[in-house]
Amino acid sequence: MRTLDVNALIDGARFNSFHGRLLFWCALIIVFDGYDLVIYGVVLPALMQDWGLSAVEAGFLGSCALFGMMLGALFFGPLSDRIGRRKTIMACVVLFSGFTVINAFARTPVEFALCRFVAGLGIGGVMPNVVALMNEYAPKKMRSTLVAVMFSGYSLGGMLSAGLGMLLMPRWGWQAVFLVAVIPLLILPLLVRQLPESLNFLVRKGQLDRARGLLQKVAPDYRPQAEEQLYLGQGPARKVSVLQVLQEGRSLKTLMLWLAFFCCLLMVYALSSWLPKLMHSAGYGLNSSLAFLLVLNVGAIFGAIGGGWLGDRIGLERVLLGFFALGALSLSLLALKSPLWVLYLLIAIAGASTIGTQILANACAVQFYPPHIRSTGLGWAMGVGRTGAIIGPLLGGALHGAQLPLQVSFLAFAVPGVIGVLAMLVFSGRPPARQPSPVPAAKHPQVEQR
Incomplete structure (x- = not known):
């Protein structure tokens, strides 16, 4: 009988x-x-x-989806380690797409807030699961790059929002932008057929034939043998608890990772929620204000892909440290009066070093935690970080409502970047304690013969 090292094969x-x-x-x-x-x-x-909202009310309305995202990440991350990533992802897609479409028919701020909250549950739940799924199957030498490329879809979605807003809102109002969210529901049958299940989950449930079939797709040269055992590096626990992400020397690093997520998400959602409104108040037209949001997300794509490429070569921890510093610097410089082209450049850099940083932080988290608690670890990091995402729109609303100069808002948004630098310095300072492997080291990098 032989034991196949699944992780080495992938x-x-x-x-x-x-x-x-x-x-x-x-x-x-x-x-x-x-x-x-x-x-x-x-x-x-x-x-x-349309609804005569104050800045504070608008900030609270923006935080409803983010509060839902926090609960969604905390709930659906651990749930997928129990029922599988595939089912969890499908449920989340139905939630965030369905209730975003329903948002178009909201007649009051309360109805709008309720729909945003439920949609947020799905948005927050799907993120850690697709990141963990991509990370699980990606070859090691390009893992950070593939996760970053995948997650730059977030920025493409942001660009799509801004572009369709500029196109649809002048003709059909803000409701039309929400109706576009029906598309994921239409392609759901394709998603069900195309997405694979987590190998870790299949092995834990004893579905070894399905797992071997997926391994043949990952590595076409692989040929399963009779009575072959699949080894995943650790004996996965039947019940996954958040306490496991703090064990085996991971407690300090986990806390610093949570703090980094908090700071990054505060910057991301403060900017995403308030950048168009801040620029509109500064005298730019609606389409020009939405163009700033477009530039922010274009910068994020370059930051995520470039950062992922660097992460595969010098380590994600070093890249994140530099990106937090760059984010704090670019937001601070936005507080200065600059020509329009400089303003666009700084906003692009801010997008690369805030949204791009969050994308890379997701990749860092899934690589930090072992497979059997990967969704739980990332889910809790994103869930705790969502408190920063909730505070971000509220902070932007409070600053705007106080009628403070535009520069004050950008300086306030830069402070979390400095704290993020300190968090990543501590995170990268000491490796977690290594536990002895339950299986002897194999002579072959993929297979151990018994």
Whole structure:
């Protein structure tokens, strides 16, 4: 009987059509996930005008989806470690797409807030699961890059929101932008067929034939043998608890990761929610204000892909440290009066180093935690970080409501970047304690013969 080291087989695999299809479908989910989230910043000026909302009320309305995202990440992350990532992802897609469409028919701020909250549950729940799924199947040498490319779909979704807002809102009002969210529901049958299940989950449930079939797609040269055992590196626990992410020397690093997520998400959602409104108040027209949001997300794509490429070469921890510093610097410089082209450049850099940083932080988290608690670890990091996402729109609303200069808002948004630098310094300072492997080291990088 032989034991196959599944992780070694996946790590050494070459990128093929299976990885390409997985990347496409996971990225497509993230595109609409980002669309459904960024859409609030696009419609915010119109909502404030139609419903006569104050800045504080608008900030609270923006935080409803983010509060739902926090609960969704905390609930659906651990749930997927129990019932599988595939079922969890499908349920989340139905939630965030369905209730975003229903948002178009909201007649009052209360109805709008309720729909945003439920949609937020799905948005927050799907993110850690698609990231963990992509990370699980990606070859080691390009893992950070593939996760970053996949998650740049979030920025594409943000660009789609801004672009369609500029096109649809002048003709059909803010409601039309929400109706576009029906597309993921229409392609749901394709998602059900195309997305694979987590290998870790299949092995835990004893579905070894399905697991071997997926391994043949990951590595076409692999040939299963009779009575072959699949080894995943650790004996996965039947019940997954948040306490497990704090064990085996991970407590300090986990806390610093949570703090980094908090700071990054505060910057991301303060900017995404209030950038168009801040620029509109500064004298720019609605389409010009939405163009700033477009530039923010274009910068995020370059930041995520470039940062992922660097992460595969010098380590994600170093890249995140530099990106937090760059984010704090670019937001501070936005507080200065600058020519329009400089303003666009700084906003692009801010997008690269805030939204891009969050994308890379997701990749860092899934690589930090072992497979059997990966969704739980990322789910809790994103869930705790969502408190920053909730505070971000509220902070922007409070600053705008106080009628403070535009520069004060950008300086306030830069402070979390400095704290993020300190958190990543501590995170990268000490490796977690290594536990002895339950299986002797194999002579072959993939297989141990018994």
